[in-house]
Amino acid sequence: MNKVLVIGAGGVGSVVIHKMVQLSDIFADITLASRRIFKCDEIAASVKERTGVTIKTAEVDADDVEALSALIDKLGVSLVVNVALPYQDLNIMDACLKSGVNYLDTANYEPRDVAKFEYSWQWAYQQRFEEAGLMALLGSGFDPGVTNIYTAYAKKHLLDRIDTLDILDCNGGDHGQHFATNFNPEINIREVTAPVHHWEKGEWVTTPAMSNKQPFDFPAVGEKNMYQMYHEELESLVKHLPEIKRARFWMTFGDAYIKHLEVLQNVGMTRIDPVMYEGKEIIPLQFLKAVLPNPGDLGKTTKGKTCIGNIMTGEKDGKEKTVYVYNICDHEECFAEVGSQAVSYTTGVPAMIGAALMLSGQWSGKGVFNMEQLDPDPFMDMLNKHGLPWEAHELDKPLDF
Structure with missing residues (x-):
């Protein structure tokens, strides 16, 4: 009987649990753990009521x-699914090695005091997991995750060679708030305000945050302004598909979001270094997180759709070809099914699928793996079903920008 431990009781953790119980033949015994057990109990109550x-x-x-x-030892689990904060990835990987169990996460490690996406810390665990006969699957969310799988699927079925890759993440939803983030505010704002890196002709090119804006007409959503950002899947994709000449990541933001973010930056509220307040050290961004709306509560009011996908140009049978692989997800439909908005849903479902493929043995290996290193076909099939x-x-x- 497969036993699994899910760590993290936020919006993504809730989706993971609600989706796992739909596959009782694979997820026969599930434990949800967090630093705040009352959040786990709330999710457990929702699962009990719905299913x-x-x-x-x-x-x-x-x-x-x-x-x-x-x-882990007490529960006797064979897989730990980490949907906690990315700061905790290495500690959880250490615990998995200590207990001899497999590991899965949805976002790469980053240190608390530096807003920096980099896989080096987790790739350094390759030998330890390999020697232990264990598998660590990194980034089984949507982006990273599904976007990696889309790339692997395109390379296997649609293109003989991929020259350019653009990952486009559009949230066309409206939550009715003046300013709110659709996932953990601390992580979201660290991402958005970090310098941009993209891959161009064998090297990383750096530009200022939010300095490159392009309009794009998204399927089922319409035209939105998207901004170039850096995202961790670019690092692993250009490593494992070195043929790629250019790789970029884009995300949409509304004008109101940009205006609020600029003000918060200007007054120092997005800082991640400590400041003294009434004799105590506080991190401004962590304080901001505490006063912003909880992303887990946004599902009740969010309407609209997301559209996330990859545009890839390369060669097929000797001719240039451009393909667009994407998903459209409806916020209200997600909330009706699992009580969460689409941003949590699009991350939680792929985490469940990655876990299911590992537990069923369809994905296996010894060491540390990124998603594009594995067979995309069973994952793509489960995306359609779940x-x-x-x-x-x-x-x-191809794109003209």
Whole structure:
């Protein structure tokens, strides 16, 4: 019987649990753990009400390797699904090695005091996981995650060679708030305000944050302004598909979001270094997170759709070809099914699918793996079956920007 431990009781963790109980033949025994057990109990109550399935809950500090390892041993799980904060990735990986269990996450490690996406810390675990006979799957969310799989699928079925890759992430939803982030505010704002890196002709090119804006007409959403950003899947994709000459990541933001973010930056509220306040050190961005709306509560009011996908240009049978592979997800439909908005849904469903493929043995290996290193076909098939259907279309020409 497969036993799994999910760490993290935010919006993504809730989706993961709600989707896992739909596959009882794979996820026979599920425990949800977090530093705040009452959040786990709330999710467990929702699952019980919606599906009649009972899951276990536990309290654990994911920064405490010894305590987490003890919990893993007590539960007897074979897989840990990490949907906690990316700061905790390495500690959770250490606990998995200590207890001899497989590992999965949705976002790469980053240190608390530096807003920096980099896989080097986790890739450094390759030998330890390989020697232990264990598998660590990195980035099984949407972006990273599904976007990596889209690239691998295109290389396997649609293009003989990929020359350019553009990942386009559009959230066309409206939550009715003056300013709110659709996932953890601290992580979101760190991403948006960081310098931009993109891959061009064998090297990383750096530009200022939010300095490159392009309009794009998204399927089922319409025209939105998108801004070039850096995202971690670019690093792994250009490593594992070195043929790629240019790789970029884009995300849409409304004018109101940009205006609020500029003001918050100008007054120092997005800082991640400590400042003294009434004799105590506080991190301005963490304080801002505390006063902003909880992303997990936005599902009740969010309407509209997301559209996330890859535009890839390369060669097929000796001719230039451009393909667009994408998913459209409806916020209200997600909330009706699992009580969460689409941003949490699009991350949580791929985490469940990655876990299912590992537990069923369709994906296996020893060491540390990024998504594009594995067979994309079973993952793409499960996306269609479990709420994230995809479309693939040939475009008339490459992007003109």
